[in-house]
Amino acid sequence: MNQTLDNIVSLAKQCQCGHHHYDISIEQIVVSHEAFNQLAAYLRYKQYKKVVVVADNRTFTAAGRSLCDKLKNESVLYTVCLIQSDENEDVIADERAIMQVLLETPNDVDAFIAVGAGTVHDITRFSSYKMKVPFISVPTAPSVDGFTSMGAPLIIRGVKKTIQAQAPIAVFADTDVLCQAPKAMIAAGFGDMVAKYTSLADWQFAHWMANEPYCPLVYQLTIQSLNACVDHMEDIAAGNEKGIHVLMDALLQSGIAMLLMGQSYSASGAEHHLSHYWEMEFLRQNKRQVLHGAKVGVSTPIIVEHYQRVFWPLLSELKQRPKSMDETIWERLKTYTDSIQELLESLPSPERIRAMVEKVGGAVAPQQLGIDPLLVERSLKEAHRLRLNRFTMLYCLNECMLMEG
Numbered sequence: 311m312n313q314t315l316d317n318i319v320s321l322a323k324q325c326q327c328g329h330h331h332y333d334i335s336i337e338q339i340v341v342s343h344e345a346f347n348q349l350a351a352y353l354r355y356k357q358y359k360k361v362v363v364v365a366d367n368r369t370f371t372a373a374g375r376s377l378c379d380k381l382k383n384e385s386v387l388y389t390v391c392l393i394q395s396d397e398n399e400d401v402i403a404d405e406r407a408i409m410q411v412l413l414e415t416p417n418d419v420d421a422f423i424a425v426g427a428g429t430v431h432d433i434t435r436f437s438s439y440k441m442k443v444p445f446i447s448v449p450t451a452p453s454v455d456g457f458t459s460m461g462a463p464l465i466i467r468g469v470k471k472t473i474q475a476q477a478p479i480a481v482f483a484d485t486d487v488l489c490q491a492p493k494a495m496i497a498a499g500f501g502d503m504v505a506k507y508t509s510l511a512d513w514q515f516a517h518w519m520a521n522e523p524y525c526p527l528v529y530q531l532t533i534q535s536l537n538a539c540v541d542h543m544e545d546i547a548a549g550n551e552k553g554i555h556v557l558m559d560a561l562l563q564s565g566i567a568m569l570l571m572g573q574s575y576s577a578s579g580a581e582h583h584l585s586h587y588w589e590m591e592f593l594r595q596n597k598r599q600v601l602h603g604a605k606v607g608v609s610t611p612i613i614v615e616h617y618q619r620v621f622w623p624l625l626s627e628l629k630q631r632p633k634s635m636d637e638t639i640w641e642r643l644k645t646y647t648d649s650i651q652e653l654l655e656s657l658p659s660p661e662r663i664r665a666m667v668e669k670v671g672g673a674v675a676p677q678q679l680g681i682d683p684l685l686v687e688r689s690l691k692e693a694h695r696l697r698l699n700r701f702t703m704l705y706c707l708n709e710c711m712l713m714e715g
C-alpha cells in the first residue's frame with residue numbers, strides 16, 4: 311500500500327476529525343509470491359485447527375486447490391465450500407449463497423478463508439460475521455476495493471443492500487495468481503478506483519449539505535490510492551507485476567479507508583448507485599452479470615457529464631428555493647456555490663476518464679456492457695433512491711431541484 315498498515319493505524323489514532331474510527335482488525339497484509347507460505351505460517355501462529363475454504367469453481371481452480379495442498383502439508387483440517395453458481399454461471403452474494411455457507415460449515419470452525427474476488431469475499435464476510443468467527447482474505451483478482459472493508463453488499467430479495475459486517479483479520483494475496491487473473495478483472499479493479507473521482511466529490515458535497523461524517527485522513531488515503539493508479543496506468547494496462555502490485559495496494563488501501571468510517575462514504579457515490587441499479591435490472595431480466603468495476607468505470611464519466619451539464623447549470627441558475635428543497639439545503643447551497651463549482655471543475659473531463667479506462671482495457675460505453683441507453687436514463691432519475699441516506703449531487707438534483715409542485 312502507499313501507507314504501511316502500521317502507519318495507517320497510527321494516523322487513525324492521531325486523527326482529529328472528531329468521528330469514530332473503527333479499529334483496523336487486520337493483523338497482516340501480504341502481497342507477494344510467498345503469500346501462501348506466509349498464510350500457512352499465520353495459521354500455525356493462530357493455532358487454527360479447523361478452517362472452511364470458501365470459493366467458487368473458478369477461484370478454486372485459480373488459487374483454492376494449491377492453497378488446500380498447502381493446508382494439507384500443514385496438517386490443518388479444512389473443508390471446502392464451493393458456492394454454486396446460478397443458471398447463468400454467475401455466483402451472486404445473495405440469500406442462497408449465504409445459506410449454503412452456513413449449512414456446509416461445521417459449528418466448531420475456527421476461521422473462514424475467502425478464496426475469490428469481491429463476491430466470494432462478501433458471502434464469506436457476512437457468513438463468518440454471523441457465526442462470530444474471523445475470516446482471512448485470499449484475493450484471486452485485483453477487481454474491487456472490497457477485500458479489506460467491513461461492508462457486505464448483498465442482494466436480498468433482489469435489492470442490493472450493503473450490510474456492515476467485518477473486515478478480514480489478514481490478507482494473503484499471491485502476486486502470481488493476481489497477475490494471471492483475467493484482463494477484464496484487472497480493468498474492473500481500475501474502474502473501481504476511477505469511480506473515486508465522483509464518490510469523493512459526492513462525499514464532500516454530502517458533508518457540506520447534510521453534515522455527512524467526513525474525515526480528511528480517509529479522503530487522503532482514498533485519493534492517494536486513486537492517484538497511484540493513474541500514475542501507473544501504463545503498467546496496469548500492460549498487466550505487469552509492478553502495475554498489478556500498485557493496483558492491488560490501491561484497492562486494499564481504499565478498502566481500509568472505508569473500514570475506518572465503517573461506511574463506504576469515500577468509495578461509493580452516485581456512480582455506484584447507477585451500477586447497483588443496472589445490476590438489479592440484469593438480475594430481474596435474468597441476464598449474465600457484468601463485473602462491478604466495469605460498470606462503475608462506465609458510470610463515472612456519465613455522472614461527471616450529468617453533474618457538469620445538468621446539475622451545475624440548474625444550480626447556478628436557481629433564483630429561488632424550489633418547493634421540494636428545505637430551507638437548510640437552500641441556505642447551504644447558496645453558501646457553498648463557489649466551492650461546488652470548484653469541486654466540479656476539479657474533476658477530470660468525461661473524455662479523460664474514458665480514455666483512462668479504455669487504456670487499461672475497460673469498456674467506456676454502456677452498450678459495450680449490454681446496458682441500453684434507456685436503462686441509463688432511468689437510472690439517472692431513480693438510482694439515488696437505493697441509498698436514501700447519501701446526499702449525493704444526484705440525490706439533490708432529483709429530490710430537491712427537479713421535483714416542483
Ligand SMILES: NC(=O)c1ccc[n+]([C@@H]2O[C@H](COP(=O)([O-])OP(=O)(O)OC[C@H]3O[C@@H](n4cnc5c(N)ncnc54)[C@H](O)[C@@H]3O)[C@@H](O)[C@H]2O)c1
Nearest residue numbers: 368372427428429450451453454455456459461463491602
Ligand atoms: N465489500 C466491499 O466493500 C465491496 C467493494 C467493491 C465491490 N464489492 C462487490 O464485489 C462484487 C463484485 O466482485 P468482482 O467484480 O470481484 O467479481 P466476482 O467476485 O463476482 O467475480 C466475477 C467472476 O470472476 C471469477 N474469478 C475470480 N477470480 C478469478 C481468477 N483468478 N481467474 C478466473 N476467474 C476468476 C469468479 O469466479 C466469478 O465468476 C459486487 O457484488 C460488488 O458489489 C464489494
Ligand SMILES: O=P(O)(O)OC[C@@H](O)CO
Nearest residue numbers: 455463472574577578582
Ligand atoms: O457501499 P456500496 O455502495 O455497496 O459500495 C461498496 C464498494 O463497491 C465501493 O467500491
Ligand code: NI
Nearest residue numbers: 455502582606
Ligand atoms: Ni465499488
